[in-house]
Amino acid sequence: MHGPEIQWYVILSAILFTTGALGVMLRRSPLIILLSVEIMLNAANLLLIAFSRLHGREDGQIFAISVMAVAASEVVVGLGLIVAMGRRHVDLDVDKLRTLRG
């Protein structure tokens, strides 16, 4: 295999996942939180494909495609909720949405 070893992909994926997690924890706009979740899912995808290459089997790529489908569904539902919030003229701020808090 040309180029970097698998461990470089693992480290890159860890840094990407951390960036996404920090975005989810630090930002308050639900749109940016959804985008950060996409980064986390993509870091997981990178790891799945790297290990699929390491073991020489395509099952990891199948898993990555399924993750893509789940991510698309998550975006549809999340954006639906955000549009519903926007139509009710609720502030787009996750700290102010306390109605569901127990």
Add this chain to the structure above:
Amino acid sequence: MANFLVWCVWLVAAFACLASALAVVSFRNPFYSALALIGNLASLAVLFLLLSGEFVAAGQVLVYGGAVMVMFLFVIAYLGDRTEESPWSGGPSWQIVGAVLAGGAILAEVIVVVGLEAGNFLSQPKHIGRSFGSPEAIGRLFLTDHLLAFEVTSIVLLVAAVGGVVLGAHARQLEGDARP
């Protein structure tokens, strides 16, 4: 020579990937964040190609960089410019400290585990044939070994589509009630 070229491509793609991920997290305007995420997805597709996942790279560009991001941009454009309402976390500073600590813990954990435990194991990838990761191979696996995953995925997408329609219809009803 080929090794050097692949390293160069990898470094450029990895740098673009990290820089655009940081940009997604740090831009104030969600529109710019979504544009940066498109760059992130494209550079990840390059990395997928280096790992000989051709079909996944194509799917990444078409489905993610195309369809999903267009949906994102439409919603952001529909909601309009609300940058003033969605600043950085204004919560207590222990939230920021806790978030950075948690993020650093994940990072350190993964890197230590990779360095200590799996370093040698990870450096010997199996030899693969030319058809590895091609649409034909992926399609064959999807319709033989992973048929259940394929069918469940279609149900998940159907449920998500129904959920999107229900959320949209509900919001429209509310809007109609508000207008006399």
